[in-house]
Amino acid sequence: MSAVREALDALRLVDHHCHGTVTGDLGREAFEPLLTEGDAWPGVSPFDSPVGVAVRRHCAPVLDLPRHAPAEEYLARRSGLGWREVQLRFLRASGADVFCVDTGYSPEPLTTPHEVAEAAGGSAYEVVRLESVAESVRAAGVEPDAYADAFRAAALDAVRRPGVVAVKSVAAYRTGFGLDPARPPDAEITEAARHWLLRGGRLDDPVLVRHLLWTAVDLGLPLQLHTGFGDNDIRLHRADPALLTDWLHLTAGTIPVLLLHCWPYQRQAAYLSAVFEQVYLDVGLTLHHVGPARAGAVLAEALEITPFRKLLYSSDAYGVAEFHHLGALAFRQGLAGLLQERVDADELSLPDALRFARWAGRDNALRIYGLNDD
Structure with missing residues (x-):
């Protein structure tokens, strides 16, 4: 086994984006x-x-x-x-001990961040999905001209909960990223809210999604954005993170923007991370879907130009605990093979490879989310 693989196998990962597992x-x-x-x-x-x-x-x-x-x-x-023993085994096998858990999507009962942490023998934090906040504001009842303030207030309340470290948007699903990048004026928000409140359903109005993204900037926490691969509700050509370029210019110097998953746009995401200070990326759920056999190929494309301080690990495990283990295994194996290959070719020193592996698997996430390395 290579020195880099040994180091990655021993590293306690930070899974900066995942979900709970089914409680049954x-x-x-x-x-x-x-x-x-x-x-x-x-x-x-x-x-x-x-x-x-x-x-x-x-x-x-x-x-x-x-x-x-x-x-x-x-x-x-x-x-x-039984599901509890299965969850415990796979979470412990993952070798991750810090989890940032998206609690905004639960069509079926899922384990809470606390339960994830308890099963893993680690710690967990919450990621607030902003579309869910907006939809709760609509459900509670609000006038169109009060929607913008009500959403901001509800979002602030949500991120002030203990243990919240980031917010997330699924704009890629709802509208795609080909949006007007400018902050929408109040009159446009009110008119868009009027139509949405009458129509109901999920938040998919382009003006209100723009308002949501700018509200995320105002909140000041890291923003996770689903990009690329997802279920068939997504229109993949609209989930290319390169479509965010103008918005990233306008939001430069504000909050960290974390591009999740990215496939097949990992090269576009890598470009954005190389030219925008605030952009970071992972390849997330891609790794367990391609499996350890192809994880190195995906990571190789992501790391062609990505600064090593910009790559993070996530499993995006949802529903079944297997993906915690499989995602971690694919990440360790793929990244170790890639870095060791560069060491063997004398393109990278072993000390640098070990340092970069630790950054990607743990330290980058701890820094971005302001977490202690206990």
């Missing part, structure tokens, strides 16, 4: 859809996809099963252990 045992019909960002197709199992194969290869041993255990055996063992 899952049969096949409930488990399989959580493996994939796609819809279920009759006769096609998510176990027969790159992520499904990676789960059977790399997660089965954590459940005391042989590598490549058949799906039926895997699910039977998982059910026999």
Whole structure:
């Protein structure tokens, strides 16, 4: 095993973006859809996809099963252990001890940040999803001309909760990033709010999404932005982070902007991190979807020009605890292979490689979110 891989395997990771896991045992019909960002197709199992194969290869041993255990055996063992034991095993196996948990999406009951931390034997913090805040303001009832102030007040209340370290937007899903980058005037916000409050539904008005992003700047906390790969609700061509360029010019010198996931736009995200002081990135959920076999290839493209102080680790684990372990394993293996290759080619010294590995896996996130390294 290489020196870089040994160091990364021993490093306690900071998972700067993840979710809770389902609080209940899952049969096949409930488990399989959580493996994939796609819809279920009759006769096609998510176990027969790159992520499904990676789960059977790399997660089965954590459940005391042989590598490549058949799906039926895997699910039977998982059910026999129970969801709490499964969660504990995969969180401990991940080797992460700090988690920033997005609590804004929970169509089913999920573990809380406290429960994630308890299972992992570490600590957890909250990431506030701003679209959820806006939708709670609408649900509570507000007049159009009071919406802007009501949203700002609700967002401030949310980020003042103990343990909140960042905010997040899913603008990529709602409107895409091809927005007018300027802060919208009050009259436009009021008119847009009038239409949205009458229509209802989720926040997907371009003016109100712009207002949300500028409110994030005013809040002063790091802003996480989903970019690139997601489920079929997203329009991928509108989730290219390069579309944020004009907005990033206008917000220079304000808050850290963390581009999540990025695939297939990891090179565009790398460019933004190289030319904008406030931009950082991860490749997030991409790593468990491509699996350890291809993690190095994705990271290689992300790190072609990304400053080493700008790369972070996240699992984006949601619903099933397997992704905590699989994401961490893919990150460690992929980054170690990439850095060691450069060391072996004398393009990088070993001390620098070890330093950069620690930055990406831990120190960058601790610095950006203002967390103590206990």
